[in-house]
Amino acid sequence: MPAPATRIDHFFSGAEARLDRWRELHRATQVWAAKARTGSDANARSAVSTALSELVSFEDFQAFPGHRLLAALKDRIKGGDAMGAARLVQRISSALMSRSYRSDSGEWEPEDESSGGGERQMPTAAGDPKARPYFEVLVVSPSPSTKWPGQIQNMRKLRRNLDAFIYEPVVVGSFEDAILGVMLNTDVQTVLIYDGFPFASTHNAPVMRQFLMATLDIKNDDLAPHDYGLRLAQAVKKIRPELDIILLSDRNAEVIAADPAAACISRVFYDVEEPLEIHLCILQGVQDRYSTPFFDNLVKYAQKPVGTFHALPVARGKSIFKSNWIRDMGEFYGPTLFLAESSATTGGLDSLLEPTGxxxxxxxxxxxxxxxxxxxxxxxxxxxxxxxxxxxxxxxxxxxxxxxxxxxxxxxxxxxxxxxxxxxxxxxxxxxxxxxxxxxxxxxxxxxxxxxxxxxxxxxxxxxxxxxxxxxxxxxxxxxxxxxxxxxxxxxxxxxxxxxxxxxxxxxxxxxxxxxxxxxxxxxxxxxxxxxxxxxxxxxxxxxxxxxxxxxxxxxxxxxxxxxxxxxxxxxxxxxxxxxxxxxxxxxxxxxxxxxxxxxxxxxxxxxxxxxxxxxxxxxxxxxRQMELEGYELVMRSIQLALELRREVNNHPLVSKYFRMLNVEEMIPASYRGSGLRSYIEDGITWADALKAIREDEFILDPTRLTLVCGTAGFDGTQFKGILASEYEIQLNKTSRNSVLFQTNINNTRSDVANLMKVLVEIAQKIDKKLMSGDDTGRKAFAARVKSLMEDVPDLPNFSYFHDKFRDNPKGTTLEGHMREAFYMAYDHDGCEHVKLFSSEADKRARSGPPLVSANFVIPYPPGFPIMVPGQVIKPDTIEFMRKLDVKEIHGYDKNLGLKLIAPAALGMKSKKAAASRAKPAKAARKTKKARK
Known part of the structure; x- marks a missing residue:
């Protein structure tokens, strides 16, 4: 996907794209303020206006900074107040980054006005030292935009000190704008729909329209505006099913509520006859998702003075905090962990095996x-x-x-x-x-x-x-x-x-x-x-x-x-x-x-x-709880971070000499990509292309899985993983012969991405310096190492077939087998044998018998899947693959003993006849391998 552009339909990374635009505006206003002191600010001021125009369309779907602050900012820019504009942008940008606007009402006021008396007040619950959780409500209204500020004020007046949460309304006026709102605004938890709005957006959003038509099967047809409410509710649920939807209609509300298609709606109200009930319904919906029944009760349990006479000494922590020798464990974990420990299923707790509470x-x-x-x-x-x-x-x-x-x-x-x-x-x-x-x-x-x-x-x-x-x-x-x-x-x-x-x-x-x-x-x-x-x-x-x-x-x-x-x-x-x-x-x-x-x-x-x-x-x-309330935001951010990391690695002039992130076309053959999508970051690739692939292709690549090829830098996967862990404190899971796998998740931040890029640059610099300062012998050795890792790779073995002993129909050509029987035959010591992997016997028997029949699962890490299973006949390609493996960890294989096999005698075979075993399944396996290639 391209870098942030001016079109609003780049909603896949909407939250990050919006913050990037605020950063750009912040930089532009700082430059303008600096140049204004010297009187050479004409171009700088124009850059500010351009940056603001690219940002304004995003703000139509956000509560903060809101109309007042944006109006004040526009006035300062129009009036040539460079310093005032720079200060205000810095405050807004900082509040967005830190999210302080959620709890500090002063952030919503222009800096030269007193806080607390303006358009927005944020009361706190009596005696509650913490700010209440904040969210936003998307209001879809058929009213003209001139009436929206009054509508927002009326909703704010419904707030009470005893409310568990505080929310801010955001008003839009069409079907398409509502869709953009739920996609771009990750703070939205409830959608309040007033019947009677039109369909089309005033924004330029062609990809969003394609998404509506292709993915949601929704188009601007001949429906009357009053018929869009239910359709919009269904569309919102397909995009963000966790959201609560409230529909207000001036028609027969009871008829709409009885429609089976209205199952996606939390509550149907008749117009606005019960504003406080609507307010309470909004809060109740969020409370239902916020509630964590077991965790809430465990918190209460930990606060009780409980006497324990069950078999769990760490419960309540007395055996730890009163100990002369393990008190440091209690200091490390803190008392709450032990206060919340119990083997009881009563007293506010429940049984995981047979839950009833x-x-x-x-x-x-x-x-x-x-x-x-x-x-x-x-x-x-x-x-x-x-x-x-x-x-x-x-x-x-x-x-x-x-x-x-x-x-x-x-x-x-x-x-x-x-x-x-x-x-x-x-x-x-x-x-x-x-x-x-x-x-x-x-x-x-x-x-x-x-x-x-x-x-x-x-x-x-x-x-x-x-x-x-x-x-x-x-x-x-x-x-x-x-x-x-x-x-x-x-x-x-x-x-x-x-x-x-x-x-x-x-x-x-x-x-x-x-x-x-x-x-x-x-x-x-x-x-x-x-x-x-x-x-x-x-x-x-x-x-x-x-x-x-x-x-x-x-x-x-x-x-x-x-x-x-x-x-x-x-x-x-x-x-x-x-x-x-x-x-x-x-x-x-x-x-x-x-x-x-x-x-x-x-x-x-x-x-x-x-x-x-x-x-x-x-x-x-x-x-x-977290995923229902902020999973959408966190997941979209992790995808965006992955895209940025891909782009930075593959486009960096030095890092890309030695490392690269594999693209879609390298991970998925063209025959499984009917859409033709080759990359997420290639110039000219749009989200329309990505949507087509998601909708149609046999396989797609999850962008958050980043396979970094390190063999071109002379490192095998295990070696590079060790370097990252021991020298740079960067951890990862999976490796292959010449690659490592990074993955972004909801825990990652931009700082993590920046740190990884810094490390890759440092490693690339070391390689570059060593090659530049070294002699031809060193450079040839490096090239040979790269060739070994990138070209001299072993073929990947297929599953061969189960031995006749473990098949219902030995004369058949299908490949299923009774693996359980083979698994337990390995428990009979006398019925098993060992053959050294690097031996002529292994080669001879793999080619001509008696067959090598695995008694174990053999699982090398990497790649981490069984290359042998109990009852499988081991063929030469599997032997060769194992010999070329350069990994330290192979489960089910003891190099001192060799391959553990089920002995021919235990299989009821005579060695002279063993070579003829499994003709038909072997033929079927060869056909499968040929088709696969």
Whole structure:
């Protein structure tokens, strides 16, 4: 996306773009003030006027600085008062940066007027030393703009000292301006809609109109102004579903309220007959989101004088603060942590395993926030969340279509449930030693192959990681749609461990599992959708034929009368929201959940601790509160920071010599980018291009995942990660052979970006200086190191196949297998053997047998996914890949012992016959690999 420009439709980074414009105006007025002293201020004054004109359109959607301050600023500029204008801009800019205007009424007054007696007063609650939380209400009014100041004053008069919050109205006068308001103003928590407003905005916002028409299916049609209110409410909910919407109508309010389409509206009032009730309704809506039932009760519990006779010595902290030896722990954490500890589920607390009180209410709030029917909190991470879902829904013998590169918890989940994994391969990015996402065609082919083999009825679930660690985001709606066309009762588990924040972006929400579920639910209820299915039946027949090659090349539509929406998502709340480590959630959107709810509870009892951490539970509650009240702002800011970091690294003359952030085209092959989008930061790329990609492409790249290539600087990923941590105190998670992954989240600031850029510049300077001052031998060694990291990379191995011992039909060509049986065969010491990785025996057996059959999961970090699973036949490409790995950590492999294998005798094989094993599955695997390449 280009740098901030004058058009208001750059709303994706609206909050940051606005602050940038205030910074520019501040600089311009300071220059003007300096030059005014010398009498050479003509050009400087013109620059101020230009900067102000670029800013004014943003201010139409903000409460602060408001009409009075802007009018005073314009007067000073018009009157040539350079010093006065500079002082006022500095005050306003500073108040915006520090957000002091939220609590200090003096910030709203021109500096030469007394504060507190002007247009805005901010009373504080009696006895409350802290400022009350502040928010803004977007008022959509059909009244002429000359009446808006009076309307604002009337709303201010409703404030009371006992109100828990304080809000400021912002008035707009059209449908499109209301949409711009909720996108640009991140302080808006409530939208108050007066019926009767027009559609079109007076601002130039072509991209916003495209967004309305393409994404929200809203256009300026022949509706009368009085019909726009309900339509606007629906549009606002699609953009920011967390907002409260109040509709005021001078027509039959009770008829509107009874309309099923009005479910998105919090309250319908008849015109303005009850202004105080409207005020209270606004406050109540915010209070409902602000309330954190479990955390609030835990705070109260910590203030009680409790006597504890349960098995938790740290509760109340006496064993710590009275200790002669561990008192420093109490001083480090403070007393509140221990006062809030308990193993009790009464006295204002609740049970996580069987919640009936405040945890139950808090989880219901969480379900509302994340668009689920049910939410279950988990205090031991998403690894456990995944295993809970899989154990609850899968039975021994069920087949699961699963990304082979998914998190290891899914592989272990198959072992626990006794399900047969059918591994599908993601597209490779061999040059960076990583994988992308699993192409939809590969998933469809797996399903159609199973159908051809008469085994489709055993397929229960599809498991995919969305988004991947490296930022590959699926077209979730399309995946579910086409899978349901093949098997209408399919269950989907979207592992969104790293993608929970996407719910709070209107542009990525549709790419989440629950966002796609909501869209499909709406589509299936639309009679027009059935026409797609009818056309498909006419073309391909009612029962899709596995032998019909057109099936894989055709976009499939399910029968909306038969398709069921059974969607689960797991998210590591602690990875992208303000929750303590191990805080996770399971989201349920399953229309048949009532049939499996008992199984699900049993799975919860199996995996959840009977002593869950109270602080983790409380942090999940608070994380939901924060995201409902400011998630939109925080997520949009993190995206903007990522875009800025990309631009700075790739455009810096020195840093870009040795490092670069991978662009969209380098992370996603052109065949999966129908939109043609190549980069987020390339000149000429607009948000219209990005919107098209988000809407249409099979995969998109999450901008907040920044893959930095460091191999061109002579560093492998692990080495560079260590340098950043040990020398510069910069931490990151993932590495590959020649790259490291940075990610921006709601915790990051511009200062973080600036610090990282400073570090990269310093490292690049050191490399540059060393190469410039060194001799040819040093430069050749550097070039050889870069070549080794960037060109001499190992091929990425595919999953081969399961040994016949672990297959229902050894003569078949489908690839599923009983991994659980193989997993437990490894427990028999006498039935296993070890073969050294760097040995002629490993080479000989991998080529001609007896087969090397893995007894373990073997997981190198990086890349962090199993390259061997129990029961898998190990082929030469996997051996070669392992030999070229230069990582220190490989789970499931002991270099002193070698590869742990299931011995041929335990497999019921004679060594002379072993080489002939698995002819057909091997052939199928070779075909899969050929197609993949």
């Amino acid at each position: 405040n945890i139950k209410v808090a989880q219901e709030k969480c379900a509302r926030a994340f668009g689920c029917d049910e939410v279950f909190w988990v205090t031991n991470g998403t690894s456990t969340s995944n295993k809970m879902v899989e154990q609850a829904l899968l039975q021994p013998g069920d087949i699961v279509i699963v990304d082979r590169n998914c998190h290891k918890s899914h592989h272990y989940g198959c072992v626990l449930a006794g399900a047969q994994p059918y591994y599908v391969e993601a597209y490779p990015m061999t040059e960076y030693s990583m994988y992308g996402g699993v192409p939809l065609r590969g998933i469809k082919k797996a399903l159609m192959d199973l159908k051809a083999a008469g085994r489709l009825h055993k397929v229960k679930m599809v498991v995919l990681t969305n988004c991947t660690f490296d930022g590959h985001v699926y077209n979730t709606k399309r995946v579910m749609e086409e899978c349901l066309a093949i098997k209408p009762d399919m269950i989907f588990l979207w592992d969104e461990a790293w993608f929970g924040f996407a719910r709070w972006s209107p542009f990525y929400r549709g790419r989440t599992g629950m966002g796609a579920r909501a869209a499909l639910k709406e589509d299936f209820a639309n009679p027009a959708y059935a026409e797609h299915y009818k056309a498909q039946v006419a073309k391909l027949g009612k029962d899709l034929n596995p032998k019909d090659k057109r099936v894989l090349d055709t976009r499939l539509y399910p029968d909306p009368k038969k398709a069921k929406l059974r969607v689960y998502m797991t998210t590591s709340t602690h990875k992208s929201m303000s929750a303590l480590r191990q805080g996770s959630m399971v989201g349920v959107g399953d229309e048949d959940f009532h049939l499996v709810v008992e199984n699900f509870h049993e799975a919860v009892f199996t995996h959840a601790s009977t002593s869950p951490n109270q602080q983790i539970i409380a942090s999940l509650d608070v994380a939901r």
